[in-house]
Amino acid sequence: MVTLEDVKKAQLGNKEFVHYTPMLTSAQLDDLCGNRVFLKAEHLQKTGSFKIRGAANKAQEAVRQGAQYITAASSGNHGQAVAYMANKLGIQATIVIPEDANAVKIAAIEAYNGKIVKCGTTSAERIPKAMEIAAQNDGVFIPPYDDPYIIAGQGTVGIEILEQVPNAEIIVVPVGGGGLISGILSAVKQLNPKIKVVGVEPDTANDTFLSFQTGEITAIPATTTIADGLRTSQPGDLTFPIVKEYLDDLVLVSEEEIKNAFHFIVERTKQVIEPSSAVTIAAILSGKLNVEDKHIVAILSGGNVDLRQINDFMSKK
Template sequence: MSEVTLADVEEAKQVLRGVVRETPLDRSRTFSELTSSEFYLKLENLQKTGSFKMRGAYVKISSLSAAERRHGVVAASAGNHAQGVAYSASLLGVKSTIVMPEQASPAKVDATKGYGASLLLSGRTFDDAMKRAQEISRKEGMVLIHAFEDKKVISGQGTIGLEMADEQPELDEIIIPVGGGGLASGVAVAMKAINPKVKIIGVQSEAYPTVYRALGQGRVSKIESRETLADGIAVKEPGKITLKLLKRYLDGVVLVSDAEIAKAIFLLLERAKTLAEPAGAAGLAAVLSGAVNVRGKKCAVVISGGNIDMYTLDQMVAKGLEMEHRLLRLEFALADRPGALREIIDAVAEAKANVVDVAHQRMGSNVPLGRATVVLSVETQNSSHTKRLMAGGRLKPFGPYGRVGAAAVAAGSTLILLQMLIWFYSQTVIWSDGRTTVEGQVARFFFLESVSLFLIVLGSYSLYRGLEPPVGRADGRWSAAEVLVNALKSRRDVRIGVTVGILYAIFYAVVSSMVVYQPSVDFTQAYGVTSTSWSAVACCGGYGTIPMIVVYLLPQLHLGLQLVPLDLLLLVVVPILIAFNSAVASFAFRNRPRGSRHMWISGFGAAVALFTSCPTCAGYFLGGSLGGLAATSLAVALAPYQLAFVVLSLPVLLLTPLLVARNISKGLRDGCGIGGR
């Protein structure tokens, strides 16, 4: 078969004169401003049968001989091509049989019947339907009308290019959805012949990048069935004729996600007052997402069809409102008591937001005893209004109990920091009254540190207990703060975190010589003690001198404790932070968005901080496991500077959970969805 030319397209235009509509090439002020371009929409969604498909189908059927027309035509399609063939055949007085998959949309089935075709439902997929159509063609002599792999069909679709050239001959760029390639190749043939400088950009779904791969990798590979909203361009393998034309005329192919398509449909409906199906809006999605840059150009996007199922449209509108931050779905776990829901509703009302739907659930394995799960759908104005709502009143992640805990942690941390600074700069004990006894100074210091650590422990527990919903959004799209709240409200992940924290505390106490067991030493002879007692000394001499308490727990059992303030800090604060990291790492692994990576940041951060906060531990661990005496010697040499290591490690332990939460949140905003493991 010879290649399609401009003459073929012009001939097709004559065939279609008075049969199809010359659809508008509408300049959009809204999208021109959004994209900083002169932006046009070729509205093929206003074509008869709701898409461009009738053009190619009519040209092909009208070219049949009288004998072929008597036998009739057959086609396989799940949507627009079926309607185009059925309507064209009825106009030309040709009987038609359409084979559709058994799971085809009821609306499209009814529309195809309405155009006078004989309808046959066969198989679960389009490939099954095509096999049946080919079988009918062979047995009954009916002409198979292919959706794109046909010169006449391509010529008919190319008439869209002639109409665009007549209205705007100096277009810089045209963006076209690409499935099998019939539309894109036909328009490209026409436009490149009239204006060789125009760029033609194809757009495909991320789920079916057939032409994208063929042009980029130089080979054609068949794609297995995948889920996508854009079923109109969900083609497993491009045609040989169309691919040859696309390789010659197409200037590039880009990919778009379902989320980007949904946003384009929403904006078309709200701003341009026009309805597009997912495949039809793919070109606009590419521009709005930034995949195609049209700044400063005169460009046109082909809206190839508008046949969208009403249920799908409802989902698109909801998704569009969510992406525009105008619909917020929140999931709360409330105390099951009178007035609990009203407190939340009042908080929403105070923020001047509108509750559009409430779902209340007491039963379920995920609902704790004494609590109820409530899902609110809240209408907001924009992203700033949503942020004010989430930040205001009772919708904060911490209730009053939690806020008291935060204050306690802040006070304890501040007191610890002050003690650290005084060690570092003056090597003295804070609030010393000038007494020369080491015991007096140590007693004061350990008293202050005990108070600080008590505040931190009590405050941390209060923070955990005071965490309040929202524990997640009903649509699965969480902010980074909500990810952290969910991790800490998951009993499974908290148990993992607590276990790891306790194991670290034990590991540190033993390896850092905080717990001392000396079976070969007689405590009475060596230390002069016969019963449980304690003494205080200045530890570690020279730079960074700090007080130390030696506790002889059970001299007869040769067991004792060596306590310096830094040891107490590491034994309390670091295990809490490591437990936090471990809980978040566990939660991240089980709930990471599909396709996201770097979900082990928190666990890695906890491990790094564990060793930097205790270089002696690191040395003994490496020495024992790898046989590295050098590692042990290095750790002992670095021990006097342990404070500097702590200063480095604590920020790591605080930062890594935030990075994980941000990564998950970003994956969800990109529309990945939760991939629970």
């Protein structure tokens, strides 16, 4: 298990590379849901998502161990974060992406001097390739979520939340592979176990929901959702035990609910987020938390959206 001390150590070590992101509010959102809502703006984070927190912590540890080369398997936020850290640390990085990765994501990785290798269309194909490249170059593979340094790095979000909203009662977190939520749980439940932590998944990508219900890791077939950053086949071997022990609840949201939430945030708060970020707002607006008059922190996990796709993500009002 990741300890609070691990998270605090990551926070100290990451200061040079990670923004202390702001809390945003919306009076209209408060009125609509009958709660006081705070938005943790990780979409304004360096490289555009929370992923830099874990990547920074793991990459620095790799360099301390003598690595001069790191790899990752990712078509999106994790790949950008790893490339950014390699560039900052003065080492090389190769990011293995799918054959059908879009040009916007490729350009973002290359902007940080990351080398691109294309391989297949699934993570099951990309991850072994990235691990193989790391081994061939005496390098280190940086996992997207299932690693104690990654989990501890993501947990720094939880420490910041309690510093910014000390009277928080509920924290709502998007769930993909589980790195972010397991990190937040590791920090928050050791600092204030009374705070309720709720995960949110798309109902078409419900692997952690099913695993949480059965008490054991449960895989699902390949799926689609506009919240593509949350599209995993199963939770991690390291992340799931933390989720199983500490998580208070996990709710599912539909594609239409995600679109409604995305539309609301873009139109009413003028913030550009990813659909993966919108799931937390979807859970709040749809009433699935079943609470009133609470102080709720919702995490906006990233903002790396292809602007040409925004119309596709908007609800048809």
